[in-house]
Amino acid sequence: MFSLIDLVLAMGFAWMVSGICLLIINRRRISIPVWSGTLVIFVFGLTLIDNFVKPGMLPDGIMMFVFVLSRNSYFLIGPSLWFYTRSLLSEEKMSPADLLHLLPFLAIAVILWFNPEWLIPADSPELDTLNGGLLSGPEFYRNLLSILSRGGYCAAVFRLIRSHEKGIANYYSRRTLINTLSWLYYLVIFYFFLFLLNFIVILIPPLRAASFQSLTVTFARIVPALIFIFLFSLFAQNQPVPEDMRVQEDVPKPEKPAKDDKYRTSGISPVESRSLYAQLNSTITEKQLFLDSDLTLNTLAEEIGETRHRISEVINRESGENFYGYINSFRLREFITCLNEKRYPHFTITAIAFECGFKSNSTFYTLFKKKMGMSPKDYIQKLSA
DSSP states (O other): OOOHHHHHHHHHHHHHHHHHHHHHHTOSSOOHHHHHHHHHHHHHHHHHHHHHOOTTSSOHHHHHHHHHHHHTTHHHHHHHHHHHHHHHHOOOOOOGGGGGGGHHHHHHHHHHHHOGGGGSOTTOGGGOOSSSTTTTSHHHHHHHHHHHHHHHHHHHHHHHHHHHHHTGGGTBSSOOTTTTTHHHHHHHHHHHHHHHHHHHHTTSGGGGSHHHHHHHHIIIIIHHHHHHHHHHHHHHTTOOOOHHHHOOOOOOOOSSOOTTOTTTTOSOOHHHHHHHHHHHHHHHHHHTGGGOTTOBHHHHHHHHTSOHHHHHHHHHHHHSSOHHHHHHHHHHHHHHHHHHHTSOTTSOHHHHHHHTTOOOHHHHHHHHHHHHSSOHHHHHHHHHO
């Protein structure tokens, strides 16, 4: 007879299959990020199998293979997350050296295959002893190694995302969960600490008693994996490859670099830079491109008919700001114009800001106070005085 845990696991398997299908269907072509994202979902699905399959459910040979694969799948979680993150932020393709990340999984799989007695499930009564089993036996050390593996790879994923976030302002006019990969950052933190909690629980003998086992398995092992599969599938299917951060354009070198020029390796002369900057200002103002809250450097470059690198260089050189600050300065000027001309007399401050292209209340207020030296409310009161 099926238990509540079995029903929860069945739900997890359904989410795993649907997540993989949606990830593939929502893409025009099957790219490396799609394959690596599919791998992440599949690996987390294997962790659910680890809690579903019980001895005797399948023939011995098949059961042995399933146990070795599922109970060892925790060593694939870190590498799969790292491969997925790198595939989004780098054009590097997998090389033979990348297979080294699979060595811990393969090594322990071989050890388990030749030591089937170590494959007894973690919630089995045989291991629930104080001086052996989980506390000091193979199961404990395998859990410890898997925690260290996931911890190390999580740190590597965090480093990649943080490095990516530092360059966001050069390519996007606003920060979102998608373009900053913050959704993945917080999701990895959530899963790692909940699974770490599971490891801590098995170190405490009273919590490993039979009466607590079902709660431990459900809430510290199955539920985190279940939530991860659902949220990862939800965000990954809508996660575009951040091409802005990946493509490295060839920048021509000038024949005679100007002296004392910050961009002395640039092919843009001062006269050409000022001309292109004027064209940028004119196009953005006339077409009101700043009203597009999702405006990116790529979009602007295509509108102007220039390369992204040249546009970025001109903006930095002539305005002294990055793309994020440059575009938001247009939005801020539009907001002040709306107030002075009383275009939206019945709108709130936030509503007017959103009409001007802002999509973050905190971003708007921070920028306004920085540029104007006062809050929007104080500015309105000053206008009314």
